[in-house]
Amino acid sequence: MANTATATKPDTPAAPASPPAPRSNGSVGTHASLTSANGQTRIADTVVAKVAGMAAREIPGVHSMGKGFARRMGQLRALVPGSSDVSTATQGVSVEVGEREAAIDLDIVTWYGQSIVEVSEAVRANVIQRVEGMTGLKVVEVNINVDDIFVEGEDEEPSQPRVQ
Amino acid sequence: MTDEITDRGTLARAVAAAAGSTPGVARLVPGAGVPVVTQVPGGAVPGVGLGPSAVSVHVAVDRFPLEPVITGVVEAVSAVLAGAGDPRRVEVVVEDVDDEAVERAADQRDDY
Numbered sequence: 001m002a003n004t005a006t007a008t009k010p011d012t013p014a015a016p017a018s019p020p021a022p023r024s025n026g027s028v029g030t031h032a033s034l035t036s037a038n039g040q041t042r043i044a045d046t047v048v049a050k051v052a053g054m055a056a057r058e059i060p061g062v063h064s065m066g067k068g069f070a071r072r073m074g075q076l077r078a079l080v081p082g083s084s085d086v087s088t089a090t091q092g093v094s095v096e097v098g099e100r101e102a103a104i105d106l107d108i109v110t111w112y113g114q115s116i117v118e119v120s121e122a123v124r125a126n127v128i129q130r131v132e133g134m135t136g137l138k139v140v141e142v143n144i145n146v147d148d149i150f151v152e153g154e155d156e157e158p159s160q161p162r163v164q
Numbered sequence: 165m166t167d168e169i170t171d172r173g174t175l176a177r178a179v180a181a182a183a184g185s186t187p188g189v190a191r192l193v194p195g196a197g198v199p200v201v202t203q204v205p206g207g208a209v210p211g212v213g214l215g216p217s218a219v220s221v222h223v224a225v226d227r228f229p230l231e232p233v234i235t236g237v238v239e240a241v242s243a244v245l246a247g248a249g250d251p252r253r254v255e256v257v258v259e260d261v262d263d264e265a266v267e268r269a270a271d272q273r274d275d276y
Binding site for chain 1: 171172173198199200201202203204205206207208213214
């Protein structure tokens with residue numbers, strides 16, 4: 001199987017075991033080779049973090065992102081006029097980006113009443129798809145930390161006491 | 165080999181379309197309790213749960229008997245999964261039966 005894969009590659013016509021070994025797990029051809037003969041492409045951590053953050057937020061089961069304190073600070077910061085929402089895009093995301101691979105850690109808050117398993121599966125699938133599609137990096141892992149669960153009405157003022 | 169559906173959103177929509185177009189299925193429902201949905205970017209596919217070993221489809225049925233409808237759903241969804249190269253089982257949950265179907269069934273019994 002490996003022989004047929006290398007034989008079809010145009011740049012390695014007669015070298016089944018070429019020294020720069022092709023990625024064995026890159027089965028889909030969409031992973032752009034970031035290191036070519038004519039130069040190298042580097043993708044900053046922030047780029048990957050932003051893509052991952054936006055991808056996670058696309059899933060309706062994600063209420064917000066970030067760890068407790070940072071999340072509240074982010075909410076305050078968003079109220080300040082003139083602050084862009086760029087900083088909130090990477091909130092709750094930490095990444096490690098290598099030459100060809102990326103590992104992503106996410107802190108998310110879900111809604112009460114949903115399957116957390118389903119939400120995290122959906123987030124993981126979408127983050128992998130978006131990051132691999134947009135950056136060409138291979139995502140080796142997406143670790144999801146469900147930091148809190150949002151209960152609707154919790155943030156409002158306490159209701160009237162039931163007994164007087 | 166057919167194109168494998170690797171995207172879970174695409175798979176969930178394909179399963180929903182196959183199950184929803186089966187005769188006797190009124191609609192797909194998320195069910196009572198924790199809603200059975202497949203979350204996709206920007207939305208959700210209700211009534212389809214992509215589990216680790218089984219794909220569950222939650223339906224409301226509009227006719228009796230239920231068996232042919234369930235068999236039809238299993239066949240339709242199995243075809244989708246087979247086309248996608250997915251080895252998971254199909255699980256059908258009848259969450260609801262339309263009121264008219266119950267009334268019709270009661271009328272038929274009264275005729276005897």
